[in-house]
Amino acid sequence: MQSKPSTVTINDTTLRDGEQSAGVSFTLQEKLAISRSLDELGISELEVGIPAMGAEEREAIQAVATSVNHARLMVWCRMHSQDINHCRGLGVQMVDLSMPVSDQQISNKLGRSREWVLEQIGPCIKEALDLGLEVCVGGEDASRADPEFLWQVVEQAEIAGARRFRFADTVGILEPFQVYDAIRDLCAVSDIEIEMHAHDDLGLATANTLAAIRGGATHVNTTVHGLGERAGNAPLEEVVMGLRRFHDQGHEIDMTRYSSLSELVEYASGRKVGWQKSLVGAGVFTHEAGIHVDGLMKDRRNYQGVDPAELGRDHQFVLGKHSGSHAVIQAYADMGMALNRAQAESLLMRVRLHAVQNKQPPEPRDLRRFYLEINKDAQEWKRQ
Numbered sequence: 001m002q003s004k005p006s007t008v009t010i011n012d013t014t015l016r017d018g019e020q021s022a023g024v025s026f027t028l029q030e031k032l033a034i035s036r037s038l039d040e041l042g043i044s045e046l047e048v049g050i051p052a053m054g055a056e057e058r059e060a061i062q063a064v065a066t067s068v069n070h071a072r073l074m075v076w077c078r079m080h081s082q083d084i085n086h087c088r089g090l091g092v093q094m095v096d097l098s099m100p101v102s103d104q105q106i107s108n109k110l111g112r113s114r115e116w117v118l119e120q121i122g123p124c125i126k127e128a129l130d131l132g133l134e135v136c137v138g139g140e141d142a143s144r145a146d147p148e149f150l151w152q153v154v155e156q157a158e159i160a161g162a163r164r165f166r167f168a169d170t171v172g173i174l175e176p177f178q179v180y181d182a183i184r185d186l187c188a189v190s191d192i193e194i195e196m197h198a199h200d201d202l203g204l205a206t207a208n209t210l211a212a213i214r215g216g217a218t219h220v221n222t223t224v225h226g227l228g229e230r231a232g233n234a235p236l237e238e239v240v241m242g243l244r245r246f247h248d249q250g251h252e253i254d255m256t257r258y259s260s261l262s263e264l265v266e267y268a269s270g271r272k273v274g275w276q277k278s279l280v281g282a283g284v285f286t287h288e289a290g291i292h293v294d295g296l297m298k299d300r301r302n303y304q305g306v307d308p309a310e311l312g313r314d315h316q317f318v319l320g321k322h323s324g325s326h327a328v329i330q331a332y333a334d335m336g337m338a339l340n341r342a343q344a345e346s347l348l349m350r351v352r353l354h355a356v357q358n359k360q361p362p363e364p365r366d367l368r369r370f371y372l373e374i375n376k377d378a379q380e381w382k383r384q
Contacts, residue, residue: 007218007249008213008217008218008219008220008243008247008249008250009044009045009218009219009220010043010044010045010219010220010221010222010236010239010240010250010253011045011046011047011074011195011219011220011221011222012038012043012045012046012047012221012222012223012224012236013046013047013197013221013222013223013228013233014034014038014046014222014223014224014227014236014265015031015034015035015046015047015048015049015064016047016048016049016050016075016076017047017197017221017223017227017228017229017233018223018224018227018228018233018265018269019227020228020229021227021228021229021232021269021271022229023270024227024269024270024271026268026269027268028059028060028063030264030268031048031060031063031064032063032064032067033264033268034224034261034264034265034268035048035064035067035068035071036067036068037260037261037264038071038224038261039068039069039070039071040254040257041253041254041255041257041258041261042070042252042253042254043071043236043253044070044071044072045071045072045073045074045094045219046064046068046071046072046073046074047073047074047075047076047096047221048061048064048065048073048074048075048092049061049064049075049076050075050076050077051075051077051083051086051087051090052077052078052082052083052086058086058090061073061075061090061091061092062090062091065090065091065092066091072093072094073091073092073093073094074092074093074094074095074096074136075087075090075092075094075095075096076095076096076098076138077095077096077097077098078097078098078099079097079098079099079120079121079124079137080120080124081124081127084097084124084127084128084131085127087128087131087133088131092133093133093134094133094134094135094136095128095131095133095134095135095136096136096137096138096166097124097125097128097135097136097137097138097162098138098140098166098168099117099120099121099137099138099139099140099153100117100140100141101117101139101140101141101142101145101149101150101153102140102141102142102143102144102145102146103144103145103146104141104144105140105141105144114149117153118152118153118156121137121153121156121157121160122156122159122160125137125157125160125161125162126160126161129161134163134164135157135161135162135163135164136162136163136164136165136166136193136195137153137154137157137162137164137165137166138166138168138197139153139154139165139166139167139168140168140170141168141170141171142166142167142168142169142170142182143167143168143169143170143171143173143174143178143182144170144171144173147182147185150186151185151186151189151190153165154186154189154190154192155189155190157192158190158191158192162192163192163193164192164193164194164195164218164219165186165190165192165193165194165195166195166196166197166221167182167183167186167194167195167196167197167212167217168197169196169197169198169199169208170197170199171199171201172198172199172200172201172202172204172205172230172231173201173202174198174204174208175202175204175207175208176204176207176208176210176211177211179196179198179208179211179212179215180211180212180214180215181215182215183196183211183212183215183216183217184215184216186216187215187216187217193218193219194212194216194217194218194219195217195218195219195220195221196208196209196212196213196217196219196220196221197220197221197233198212198220198221198233198234199228199229199230199231199232199233200226200228200230200231200232200233200234201230201231203231205226205231205232205233205234205235206234206235206238206239206242208234209221209222209234209239209242210239210242210243210246213243213247220234220239221233221234222234222235222236222239222240223235223236224236224237224261224262224265225237225262225265225266225269225271225273225277225280226238227265227269227271235278235279237255237258237262237278237279237280237311238278238279240253240255241255241279241306241310244310255310255311255312256309256310256311256312257312258280258311258312259280259311259312259313262280279306279311280311285308285313285314285315285316286315286316286317286318287303287315287316287317287318291324293317293323293324293326293327293330294324294326294327296315296317297326297330300315317330317331318361319331319351319355319361319362319367320351320352320355320361321352321355321356323348323351323352324348325341325344325345325348328344328347328348328351329344331367332344332347332367332371335364335367335368337371343371343374346374347367347370347371347374350370350373350374351367351370354366354370
């Protein structure tokens with residue numbers, strides 16, 4: 001397999017593709033807060049909007065440009081002159097010039113031909129370069145494009161002065177082995193940067209993004225929580241942790257502060273994060289099963305695939321139907337109440353019954369009530 005690139009750059013598109021989620025709309029203040037938070041985390045590139053949407057969008061892009069201290073900024077537009085002209089004077093460094101490259105979209109969306117697409121590339125790139133912008137050519141629906149035609153597109157882009165090509169799995173139809181092959185082949189025919197843009201329609205956006213990196217991609221797109229059209233994009237948190245685990249990269253990104261960004265985007269998007277959403281869900285470091293809790297108490301590496309400390313979090317233990325007596329003893333010890341084995345077994349029966357009847361773990365007040373009940377039962381038994 002091809003060796004991984006020396007450095008992979010994350011280009012986060014929460015403020016562009018993330019906001020394209022149906023029903024999601026960020027206020028200016030939310031855009032500023034999100035962009036600053038991403039910048040402070042150490043995300044080095046941000047795609048921050050679509051200038052052709054209008055004056056209000058362009059003003060927001062300019063405001064983001066003045067508030068971000070370190071990240072390079074990109075905007076998105078269609079590959080034609082009117083859109084490109086709207087990119088003038090925004091304070092950003094790059095533009096993604098997007099063009100359909102599959103026969104499906106060239107014919108049935110644009111009503112054009114492959115030849116027409118190739119003819120647009122050179123002049124449009126020149127217009128963007130003349131504005132002082134670096135250019136990424138976005139291959140919309142690249143995953144359904146004829147590979148040889150795709151190579152021609154990349155060749156034309158490189159000749160015209162583009163620095164990057166975005167391989168977009170626009171409808172999320174690929175699996176990791178296909179992605180690896182496609183990116184490997186693009187890297188073999190071109191020296192420009194290759195960026196992977198994955199969608200999650202089949203739940204494979206993160207896997208496909210990591211496969212693209214293995215194939216030689218230099219840049220990858222993400223969004224916080226995987227926001228994006230339909231099933232969304234590759235989640236930033238998953239890609240960063242995957243980079244760390246599988247490629248020994250991404251350590252410069254401060255994930256210990258990620259929870260605040262997660263909460264901000266959850267509120268601004270109006271999209272609740274699932275309880276079991278990987279890495280950021282409220283319950284992903286929460287344990288109930290007795291055998292797991294016992295193992296974690298002995299050595300956390302027994303049942304720890306990801307160290308929650310990397311994300312500024314810690315393991316949480318809850319009592320429920322699958323708890324054991326060791327967990328009960330520990331829970332009461334945390335409340336300052338020492339139990340003997342008989343008490344723990346008696347309390348465990350009440351904990352399990354509560355969990356089945358109420359579909360949730362007992363609260364501390366419930367645990368105190370259970371303790372009073374078993375002591376009352378014991379006192380009555382002694383009086384008999």
